[in-house]
Amino acid sequence: MRVVLAALAAVLVVTGCSAPEPVAQEPRSAPDVLPNGYVSPAVHSPPVAPCPDPGRSLNPAGLTRAQMPTLNRIRNEDKRLIVGLSQTAPLFSRRDLTTGEHTGFEVDVVRRIAQELFGEPLSTSDPRLRLVTMPTGSRLFALDTPKNRAVRERRPELREVPIVDLVIADVSITCERVQTYGLRYSAPYLTANTGLMVRRGDEGVRSPDDLGGREVCSGAQTTNSDQMIEISDRQRAEGKPAVIPVSVSDTSECLMLLQRGLVDAIYTDVLILEGFRQQDPTAVLLDYRSPTAGEAGIAISDEDPDLVRFVNGVLDRMRADGSLAALHTRWFGSVPNREPIPASRYVDP
Amino acid sequence: MVIGRARSAAGVGNRRGWAAARAGALRWFERTERRLVAASAVLAGVAVLLGVLGEVAVRERGALLDDAVARRGASTAAALDVYRALADADATSLNAVVVEAYRVGDERKRYREDLFDATDALRATASLAPEESSARRVRKLLDHLPEYSRLVEAGWGNSALNQPVGTSYLGQASSLAREVLLGEAQELHHEQATALSNAQLAAGRHPWEVYAVGAVLLVLLVLAQIYLARRTRRQLNRGLLLSTALVLAALITLGVSVNLAAGHAADSVDELDGVIAPLAKARNLARIADGDEVRILVFPKVGDVGRLRDGLDALDREITAARTGGGNQQRVDKAATALVSWRTAVAPLLGNQNPPLTYPEMSGLVIGTAQAAHAQRFDEALTDAITWHTADAATSTAAAKGSLADTDLVFAVCVVLALVSLGWGMWPRIREYY
Numbered sequence: 001m002r003v004v005l006a007a008l009a010a011v012l013v014v015t016g017c018s019a020p021e022p023v024a025q026e027p028r029s030a031p032d033v034l035p036n037g038y039v040s041p042a043v044h045s046p047p048v049a050p051c052p053d054p055g056r057s058l059n060p061a062g063l064t065r066a067q068m069p070t071l072n073r074i075r076n077e078d079k080r081l082i083v084g085l086s087q088t089a090p091l092f093s094r095r096d097l098t099t100g101e102h103t104g105f106e107v108d109v110v111r112r113i114a115q116e117l118f119g120e121p122l123s124t125s126d127p128r129l130r131l132v133t134m135p136t137g138s139r140l141f142a143l144d145t146p147k148n149r150a151v152r153e154r155r156p157e158l159r160e161v162p163i164v165d166l167v168i169a170d171v172s173i174t175c176e177r178v179q180t181y182g183l184r185y186s187a188p189y190l191t192a193n194t195g196l197m198v199r200r201g202d203e204g205v206r207s208p209d210d211l212g213g214r215e216v217c218s219g220a221q222t223t224n225s226d227q228m229i230e231i232s233d234r235q236r237a238e239g240k241p242a243v244i245p246v247s248v249s250d251t252s253e254c255l256m257l258l259q260r261g262l263v264d265a266i267y268t269d270v271l272i273l274e275g276f277r278q279q280d281p282t283a284v285l286l287d288y289r290s291p292t293a294g295e296a297g298i299a300i301s302d303e304d305p306d307l308v309r310f311v312n313g314v315l316d317r318m319r320a321d322g323s324l325a326a327l328h329t330r331w332f333g334s335v336p337n338r339e340p341i342p343a344s345r346y347v348d349p
Numbered sequence: 350m351v352i353g354r355a356r357s358a359a360g361v362g363n364r365r366g367w368a369a370a371r372a373g374a375l376r377w378f379e380r381t382e383r384r385l386v387a388a389s390a391v392l393a394g395v396a397v398l399l400g401v402l403g404e405v406a407v408r409e410r411g412a413l414l415d416d417a418v419a420r421r422g423a424s425t426a427a428a429l430d431v432y433r434a435l436a437d438a439d440a441t442s443l444n445a446v447v448v449e450a451y452r453v454g455d456e457r458k459r460y461r462e463d464l465f466d467a468t469d470a471l472r473a474t475a476s477l478a479p480e481e482s483s484a485r486r487v488r489k490l491l492d493h494l495p496e497y498s499r500l501v502e503a504g505w506g507n508s509a510l511n512q513p514v515g516t517s518y519l520g521q522a523s524s525l526a527r528e529v530l531l532g533e534a535q536e537l538h539h540e541q542a543t544a545l546s547n548a549q550l551a552a553g554r555h556p557w558e559v560y561a562v563g564a565v566l567l568v569l570l571v572l573a574q575i576y577l578a579r580r581t582r583r584q585l586n587r588g589l590l591l592s593t594a595l596v597l598a599a600l601i602t603l604g605v606s607v608n609l610a611a612g613h614a615a616d617s618v619d620e621l622d623g624v625i626a627p628l629a630k631a632r633n634l635a636r637i638a639d640g641d642e643v644r645i646l647v648f649p650k651v652g653d654v655g656r657l658r659d660g661l662d663a664l665d666r667e668i669t670a671a672r673t674g675g676g677n678q679q680r681v682d683k684a685a686t687a688l689v690s691w692r693t694a695v696a697p698l699l700g701n702q703n704p705p706l707t708y709p710e711m712s713g714l715v716i717g718t719a720q721a722a723h724a725q726r727f728d729e730a731l732t733d734a735i736t737w738h739t740a741d742a743a744t745s746t747a748a749a750k751g752s753l754a755d756t757d758l759v760f761a762v763c764v765v766l767a768l769v770s771l772g773w774g775m776w777p778r779i780r781e782y783y
């Protein structure tokens with residue numbers, strides 16, 4: 001009996017002296033907050049049937065007084081030119097959110113077009129030039145083309161996209177857009193290579209090959225994103241560490257992701273990257289340039305050939321009098337090794 | 350074969366044992382005084398059971414109503430404050446970059462107050478509703494709030510320098526608010542409101558188990574009365590009669606009290622579900638619509654205009670639901686009038702304008718003083734109506750609790766007195782036989 005009592009006492013003493021077990025804390029970490037449309041790894045855009053050079057536009061020489069229905073409508077009936085552009089692309093077109101005033105290379109180009117259309121310089125508040133901000137990702141639905149009208153019938157939500165006469169928003173000239181929207185491009189007014197941007201401290205990076213295993217951001221379904229996917233595939237095939245292509249629905253979100261440390265680099269048009277660099281002094285635009293360059297054109301409905309010819313005429317006159325080059329230097333002069341303004345190409349003599 | 354025989358012998362033995370016990374019990378009950386003792390014991394046992402069950406039933410219902418008044422009501426209000434503060438923060442975070450310079454400070458201050466209010470209300474909800482599901486939602490909201498705040502502040506900083514990346518930050522913050530924060534806040538409020546309604550409905554439910562035991566006791570008392578009348582040739586046993594009356598009184602008191610409590614609780618639930626819920630939903634939708642308007646201005650996306658149009662239509666429906674649900678007419682009418690003015694003011698924004706509106710026209714509609722005043726008036730009218738009806742519902746809950754006040758005491762006294770009367774009635778008869 002004594003033995004039992006002694007054992008019991010020993011157990012109680014040991015139990016009483018043992019330290020209480022700490023409550024195990026659930027391991028937790030800060031949640032990642034990513035924009036809608038963020039895809040990692042990015043997905044290649046669907047293949048597009050080849051088409052004749054979509055950058056070959058309509059010759060302004062073909063514009064005659066008898067065939068100017070759209071120009072007559074704009075000048076005499078509507079008495080206004082409605083232009084869709086971006087509000088978040090520094091150097092191209094940005095808007096002051098408080099005053100609503102637009103500034104940028106494309107804004108200056110469109111002001112010249114409006115000036116020649118109405119025959120006199122227009123003040124910034126002149127109602128004859130209406131600058132309209134396009135919903136992100138849907139700007140080309142704003143053109144009144146047969147294909148867009150059919151899509152608007154199927155997707156009623158697109159009816160809230162305003163109808164405009166032309167869209168000038170660094171629209172890359174591609175066959176895919178011609179086929180999807182039924183639009184026609186002006187002659188190209190801008191050429192840009194693709195460049196690479198990293199954060200300060202990453203200057204050791206020279207090209208995508210130095211970014212193996214790291215995330216590189218581009219706009220979804222763009223040629224830049226497709227190129228980065230191809231670079232990643234090539235690196236993998238060569239047995240090198242591959243970059244991780246990431247895409248977002250709006251390229252301007254890449255800068256936010258870079259600043260927040262959620263991506264390691266941005267791969268897009270070098271002129272856009274220069275706009276990013278001016279917004280963030282800690283972002284570094286590298287010397288790397290893609291071997292191929294893309295062109296931008298003004299998008300117009302394919303039902304408005306007279307407007308296309310008129311716009312091409314204005315661009316040609318701007319090329320001839322040096323004003324396009326002057327604007328190019330004014331807005332993009334800080335970009336090293338920038339491509340020159342492209343020459344116009346026409347399908348008709 | 351041997352085992353089978355043994356089993357058979359054991360079975361016969363058991364049957365004989367049971368038969369002997371039964372015969373013994375019957376022999377014991379042959380004497381009247383022993384039957385009376387047994388009957389008294391059974392009656393007393395059932396009476397005690399009735400007393401215990403009745404007490405438990407009344408106290409449970411009282412506790413549910415106490416909980417509804419002191420905890421659930423407060424946690425529901427706090428969860429509603431979370432949603433409203435976050436929806437308001439979403440609208441003001443965007444307003445702060447588009448209003449005239451002299452209004453920027455006010456908008457930023459309001460945003461920061463909204464975030465403080467949301468955090469404060471979350472703290473209150475966490476302490477009042479520690480259940481796992483609510484705690485998980487509170488944790489998720491608290492996890493995201495610092496990042497939300499960082500995104501907005503970064504957006505403001507960049508926008509103040511006219512850097513377009515500010516728009517990306519604000520757009521991301523707004524998406525976070527709408528897709529994560531407001532969704533969680535809505536679920537949190539729904540859980541609390543449902544728990545509040547359920548608690549009140551449970552408190553108003555009749556304790557059928559008590560009534561059943563009470564009915565059994567009454568039947569036994571009547572049978573005992575009949576038995577005594579036959580055995581003692583006395584017409585009525587006064588003790589048993591009084592005991593029966595007291596049990597009946599206890600049951601009636603309980604039934605009437607619970608019935609009254611159920612009526613008041615149902616009034617409160619009707620007000621919560623039929624009036625306060627649609628008004629609260631309308632107030633939340635109005636904050637969302639306010640944010641939608643600014644989004645159209647700051648970073649338009651396809652579907653924004655349609656969503657705003659649908660949101661304003663939904664406001665109409667919720668106001669109508671509150672009216673038909675019994676909302677205070679004067680207060681609901683005030684909100685409806687403010688809504689009509691608001692919708693009229695922003696109508697040009699909702700149509701497919703051709704030509705599209707200019708930026709000054711749009712900004713005038715979205716952040717102009719007329720629009721802001723109508724939206725503000727609508728919010729104030731709804732807040733006033735919600736506050737008034739919430740107080741009214743709380744009064745009904747308190748009345749339900751009042752209906753049960755002292756019921757436990759009256760019930761206990763009745764049952765104890767019934768027991769005493771039982772003894773008073775049975776003891777002299779038992780003694781007569783000994």
